[in-house]
Amino acid sequence: MGVAVLIKQVPDTTSKVSVAGDRVDESSVSKWSISPYDEYALECAMRLKESGYSEVVAITCGPQRSSKALTEAAAVGADSLIHVHVEDSLDSIQVQTLLSAAIKRTGSEIVLCGKQAADTNSGSTGPGIASILDYSCVGVVSEVSVDDGVLVATRQGPSGLEEIEVSAPCLFTFDKGESELRRPNVRGIMMAKKKTVEALTPGDLGVDLGESAVIVNSHSSPPDKPPGQKFEGVSSIATVVQKLRDEANVI
Amino acid sequence: MEVIVISESNGDLLHPVTAQLVGASSSLGGNITILCPGGKGLSEAAEISGVSKVISVEGDCFQSYDSNAWSKALAPHAEGDLVLTSSSSTGRELASSIAAIRGIPVLQDATNISEGIVVSRPIYSGKVIETSSVKIPCVITLRANSYEASESSGKAEISTVNQTADVTISIRKALERAGEKIDVSEADIIISGGRGMGEPSNFSNLEEVADLLGAAVGASRAAVDTWDEIPHSMQVGQTGKTVTPSLYIAVGISGAIQHLAGMRTSKYIVAINKDPEAPIFGVADYGVVATWEEALPALKNELSALLSN
Numbered sequence: 001m002g003v004a005v006l007i008k009q010v011p012d013t014t015s016k017v018s019v020a021g022d023r024v025d026e027s028s029v030s031k032w033s034i035s036p037y038d039e040y041a042l043e044c045a046m047r048l049k050e051s052g053y054s055e056v057v058a059i060t061c062g063p064q065r066s067s068k069a070l071t072e073a074a075a076v077g078a079d080s081l082i083h084v085h086v087e088d089s090l091d092s093i094q095v096q097t098l099l100s101a102a103i104k105r106t107g108s109e110i111v112l113c114g115k116q117a118a119d120t121n122s123g124s125t126g127p128g129i130a131s132i133l134d135y136s137c138v139g140v141v142s143e144v145s146v147d148d149g150v151l152v153a154t155r156q157g158p159s160g161l162e163e164i165e166v167s168a169p170c171l172f173t174f175d176k177g178e179s180e181l182r183r184p185n186v187r188g189i190m191m192a193k194k195k196t197v198e199a200l201t202p203g204d205l206g207v208d209l210g211e212s213a214v215i216v217n218s219h220s221s222p223p224d225k226p227p228g229q230k231f232e233g234v235s236s237i238a239t240v241v242q243k244l245r246d247e248a249n250v251i
Numbered sequence: 252m253e254v255i256v257i258s259e260s261n262g263d264l265l266h267p268v269t270a271q272l273v274g275a276s277s278s279l280g281g282n283i284t285i286l287c288p289g290g291k292g293l294s295e296a297a298e299i300s301g302v303s304k305v306i307s308v309e310g311d312c313f314q315s316y317d318s319n320a321w322s323k324a325l326a327p328h329a330e331g332d333l334v335l336t337s338s339s340s341t342g343r344e345l346a347s348s349i350a351a352i353r354g355i356p357v358l359q360d361a362t363n364i365s366e367g368i369v370v371s372r373p374i375y376s377g378k379v380i381e382t383s384s385v386k387i388p389c390v391i392t393l394r395a396n397s398y399e400a401s402e403s404s405g406k407a408e409i410s411t412v413n414q415t416a417d418v419t420i421s422i423r424k425a426l427e428r429a430g431e432k433i434d435v436s437e438a439d440i441i442i443s444g445g446r447g448m449g450e451p452s453n454f455s456n457l458e459e460v461a462d463l464l465g466a467a468v469g470a471s472r473a474a475v476d477t478w479d480e481i482p483h484s485m486q487v488g489q490t491g492k493t494v495t496p497s498l499y500i501a502v503g504i505s506g507a508i509q510h511l512a513g514m515r516t517s518k519y520i521v522a523i524n525k526d527p528e529a530p531i532f533g534v535a536d537y538g539v540v541a542t543w544e545e546a547l548p549a550l551k552n553e554l555s556a557l558l559s560n
């Protein structure tokens with residue numbers, strides 16, 4: 001049985017994101033990377049493979065550039081790569097429908113993804129897909145392993161940190177994990193370059209996207225805050241406390 | 252417009268964000284129904300002004316958290332034009348699943364919702380504000396502290412429905428209980444420490460200030476990664492929690508871009524750092540160049556004096 005890991009390519013967290021006109025200016029992004037939580041999902045997928053699953057398939061949905069994120073996943077060990085190629089911006093249900101169809105095609109009954117992407121910060125994709133496929137859904141996990149045929153995960157649930165067990169088919173959304181992320185070595189990078197990416201259109205997956213129910217009107221930079229006030233030395237603490245009460249009204 | 256608010260609970264009590272969800276719904280002029288999963292916080296929910304009905308959805312599945320089961324049980328009662336939840340992890344999961352079950356879109360983490368429906372929300376960790384129009388029916392999650400809470404002088408009609416779904420997740424053991432301390436994602440005031448605190452035991456100095464202010468204690472990733480005593484649940488930033496308190500006090504935190512990603516939308520930011528060039532001063536409303544060893548005792552004294560009269 002294979003493990004599917006869903007990854008999204010986003011501007012690297014160190015990259016500047018700026019707005020030109022009324023849209024985020026993608027040409028100003030200096031570096032694109034796999035979204036940080038997805039990296040933890042990928043790491044876990046590799047560990048599950050080491051504990052006996054047959055293969056790891058990495059799946060992304062996005063424009064042409066995002067294919068590179070799959071190659072990066074291959075460099076740390078992903079066996080097969082699927083790129084659902086869409087240039088337009090999609091609403092949540094469109095993305096989930098496409099990815100669900102791609103997962104179905106692979107037959108994977110264990111699906112791992114990040115709890116949210118670093119660009120949209122939404123967190124809709126994982127739980128939505130689990131509902132569409134009717135898989136169990138375990139959110140905000142830091143670790144998943146196999147114990148005697150069942151899946152065991154550590155999750156941050158509403159009642160605190162818990163160890164849970166669940167059976168496949170199941171989707172997990174990842175928080176930052178405890179495990180060290182593996183880095184690609186030279187051999188991995190060379191091998192990854194030769195790996196083919198299976199590119200699929202919505203039509204290939206039998207999905208009719210229809211129209212997006214969400215129209216983005218604008219992107220804008222958050223309003224500038226008034227410049228801060230800076231004080232030297234501990235004697236200024238009294239002033240700051242007074243200002244927090246009189247100017248800011250927060251204490 | 253029919254608005255369904257799914258309440259958020261805090262243990263057996265109603266989480267205060269629920270009244271903010273009602274506040275946001277009232278501003279849209281909807282007819283508001285609250286769904287209480289598992290009946291938690293039911294009587295408090297019925298007291299929120301502006302609510303016409305409160306429905307307790309009761310079933311075995313609500314004994315422990317399973318987002319798939321919960322949303323299957325809730326969805327048949329969440330048929331409104333607009334379904335609203337909080338943008339906590341649980342709120343986001345339920346919102347996404349209910350939207351997928353109904354085949355409608357979900358927009359997460361709105362900070363403003365106006366007629367249309369037009370939604371504003373921070374993306375790229377607050378570096379950009381996105382404004383979009385969404386057709387109804389849709390599901391929206393709202394960021395805590397974005398709207399004033401509706402008052403509690405209402406008296407809504409309460410009813411109960413029995414609805415459950417198969418639970419597939421079983422809990423083996425609790426590793427760490429929630430709710431013993433104020434969680435950073437819920438707190439209105441946060442004081443966070445970074446690597447500059449030197450030792451994890453020095454966080455007790457932050458806790459003393461937090462106790463005076465009713466604040467939560469947070470941490471930078473460097474602190475969480477360096478010291479086992481500082482759990483990941485305290486981490487603020489890109490790979491930790493995103494917070495929007497009215498006051499965020501950063502102590503011994505340099506202000507790396509990934510830390511700022513989680514807290515720059517706080518209403519007021521105070522930075523205490525010994526390095527006058529630390530980037531955290533770039534986002535601070537009030538910056539104090541000093542060591543924490545000097546600054547925290549002074550802060551404690553000033554606050555005790557101020558808050559006692």
Ligand SMILES: Cc1cc2nc3c(=O)[nH]c(=O)nc-3n(C[C@H](O)[C@H](O)[C@H](O)COP(=O)(O)OP(=O)(O)OC[C@H]3O[C@@H](n4cnc5c(N)ncnc54)[C@H](O)[C@@H]3O)c2cc1C
Pocket residue numbers: 013036444445446447448470471472473474486487488489490491492502503504505506507508509510513523524525526529541542543544
């Ligand atoms: C993908 C990715 C995700 C990340 N996610 C996060 C995240 O979620 N949250 C996060 O915080 N970081 C995150 N980071 C890490 C981030 O880049 C920084 O390394 C981290 O925030 C630094 O923590 P710090 O400010 O505590 O430590 P440092 O950068 O070491 O700063 C310590 C500060 O303490 C000051 N100091 C020292 N002694 C004293 C004293 N006695 N009194 C007062 N001040 C003192 C110093 O002047 C310095 O400014 C992430 C990084 C990456 C690559």
